[in-house]
Amino acid sequence: MADTEISEQDVTGQEGGPAQVPSEEPTHHPSVGEYVEIGAILAVLTALEVALYYANIAPSITIPMLIALTIAKFILVVLWFMHLRFDSKVFRRFLWAGMVLAGLLYTAAIVLVGIAAG
């Protein structure tokens, strides 16, 4: 991980002096070869998903596997293509905050509407 932490001292500066702005620019981006590898893995995972759809397997097995493959694809794109693995933690927090909020809000909505509908 190439995360860069921001200490309080970095932001406020020392002895009342001017704020020292840390450089948060990414220090590393994947190489072209890594990007192509991730693209190939994404293609294979998508092929696996479609194969699972056509495989004559019980939904109780298929659905968790499909969800796991989707999460794997999601994480690959977010960490490598969107560079969250290498970028500032601040950016990561915005994405996770949005996803956690959405997850909580809409899970509650689905449960409540489901209960109301009987």
Place this chain on the structure above:
Amino acid sequence: MAAEAGAASAEHETSLGLSNEKLGMWVFIGSECLFFGAFIAAYILYVGSYGDAPEINPTTIYDIPFTSVSTFILLMSSLGVVLALAAAQQGNHRQMRTWLLATAIMGTVFLSGQVYEFTVFMAEGMTMSTSPFTTSFYVLTGFHGVHVAIGILLLLTLWARSLVGKLERRTTDIVENVGLYWHFVDIVWIVIFTVVYLIPAE
């Protein structure tokens, strides 16, 4: 001269040392999670509500091989945009333009596929108002399509500005921010493809 450069740099950085535009893009992406989350939740709620048209349901209407190919093309377009960014970082503007254009073309193919799919569905009697299932399907995939269309316009704008030499300053930052938007559109489709098309409705 150095002071001017410093002032120009400070314009684009927050007090955390982060790029304002990039931070703004991540805030936007965070808010978009809530936007698409609402439509995905609505689809999950109404996927079994067929109204007066029980024959129009996920098991009869979707063309999985066709949508799988569209999904593959959209995934590969994400690869295209990171290759454009890699070229921009190397200062190779010609290669960057090639990948930007390739990404825009792949996005257009995906969008054309979606328009074709909607046309087929309409011909089979699946309209917005057929049932709660069809409404939630069209709203979710339609809004995603609008986002893809906006992404294509952004990519083509970058390509055209680079072609006429108006994308010389901060090229990498601009391509990276447009790329973030494009990847977000891609990850939303990764979720839609599984939730809407692959997971059995019953």
